[in-house]
Amino acid sequence: MTPTHDPRQNHLLAALPEECYSRVHPELELVALPLGWVLYESGNPMKHVYFPASGIVSLLYLTDNGSSSEIAITGNEGLVGISLFMGGESTTNRAVVQCSCHAYRMNRRVLKQEFALGGGFQYLALRYTQALITQMAQTSVCNRHHTLDQQLCRWLLLSLDRLEGTDLMMTQELIANMLGVRREGVTEAAGKLQQAGLINYSRGRISVTDRPGLEKRVCECYAVVKGEYDRLLSAKISVPA
Amino acid sequence: MQAPLFCAACEAPLVFDVPELANHRWYAGCAACGKRTSLEAIPNDKGDDRATFRATGVLPKSSLR
Numbered sequence: 001m002t003p004t005h006d007p008r009q010n011h012l013l014a015a016l017p018e019e020c021y022s023r024v025h026p027e028l029e030l031v032a033l034p035l036g037w038v039l040y041e042s043g044n045p046m047k048h049v050y051f052p053a054s055g056i057v058s059l060l061y062l063t064d065n066g067s068s069s070e071i072a073i074t075g076n077e078g079l080v081g082i083s084l085f086m087g088g089e090s091t092t093n094r095a096v097v098q099c100s101c102h103a104y105r106m107n108r109r110v111l112k113q114e115f116a117l118g119g120g121f122q123y124l125a126l127r128y129t130q131a132l133i134t135q136m137a138q139t140s141v142c143n144r145h146h147t148l149d150q151q152l153c154r155w156l157l158l159s160l161d162r163l164e165g166t167d168l169m170m171t172q173e174l175i176a177n178m179l180g181v182r183r184e185g186v187t188e189a190a191g192k193l194q195q196a197g198l199i200n201y202s203r204g205r206i207s208v209t210d211r212p213g214l215e216k217r218v219c220e221c222y223a224v225v226k227g228e229y230d231r232l233l234s235a236k237i238s239v240p241a
Numbered sequence: 242m243q244a245p246l247f248c249a250a251c252e253a254p255l256v257f258d259v260p261e262l263a264n265h266r267w268y269a270g271c272a273a274c275g276k277r278t279s280l281e282a283i284p285n286d287k288g289d290d291r292a293t294f295r296a297t298g299v300l301p302k303s304s305l306r
Contacts, residue, residue: 100262100282
């Protein structure tokens with residue numbers, strides 16, 4: 001059976017009032033986003049905003065010496081390319097696909113027109129931006145104050161919240177790049193979680209076997225981020241037309 | 242730009258707008274024989290607008306479960 005595609009697999013698009021959705025729907029283009037695909041590079045003007053239907057897109061900062069660190073992740077709860085409606089047109093980070101997926105994209109002209117109307121799209125885009133800022137802030141706190149295995153727990157839980165199932169395809173090197181640490185550190189942290197029976201890690205596939213256990217072990221950063229996403233983007237909020 | 246791709250089983254041209262994804266694997270179904278061809282993404286260069294793929298073989302049914 002061929003899988004079906006629907007823009008409303010993205011929660012922001014799904015939350016748009018009908019009038020607004022029917023306006024943007026013809027402007028959405030379905031695209032494939034394979035692992036490692038770069039949606040935009042640091043400093044380059046963006047052409048599209050992306051609404052993932054599944055999967056994960058990672059926002060990374062690359063240092064001059066080639067190290068990288070993840071600033072935030074986006075899945076089907078949000079969009080990639082806030083600089084287009086915030087007015088900056090480009091950003092200092094890079095957006096790269098961390099887990100293959102499909103997404104819907106909208107070109108910058110249509111996006112700006114819709115945002116300028118000041119209706120449901122603008123309302124949701126701004127709330128999403130606030131949630132994303134929270135995630136970025138909390139990531140920096142976590143990286144400074146919490147242990148590597150707590151950071152790994154946070155990263156696993158935030159990733160799982162955006163995926164179907166309990167498996168992630170990720171090499172330790174990629175995780176190290178995301179967390180901005182040495183690969184050996186990830187090996188040790190993943191080993192601790194595996195020993196505790198929380199995950200199973202084999203050949204680039206991480207299976208979370210005890211999610212409640214991960215939630216017990218993670219620092220407060222996960223709950224802070226999740227709480228803000230739930231508060232700002234809950235299905236119960238009333239979106240203006 | 243996406244180069245023409247052919248079914249790994251019957252060599253009929255594969256017609257798709259975007260490939261499908263199951264269990265982290267990309268594939269395209271063949272309208273002629275119904276088999277699925279496994280696809281691999283070609284890493285992007287600066288300026289690429291959409292992802293492009295190459296065919297790598299017949300996708301075993303078991304890999305979709």
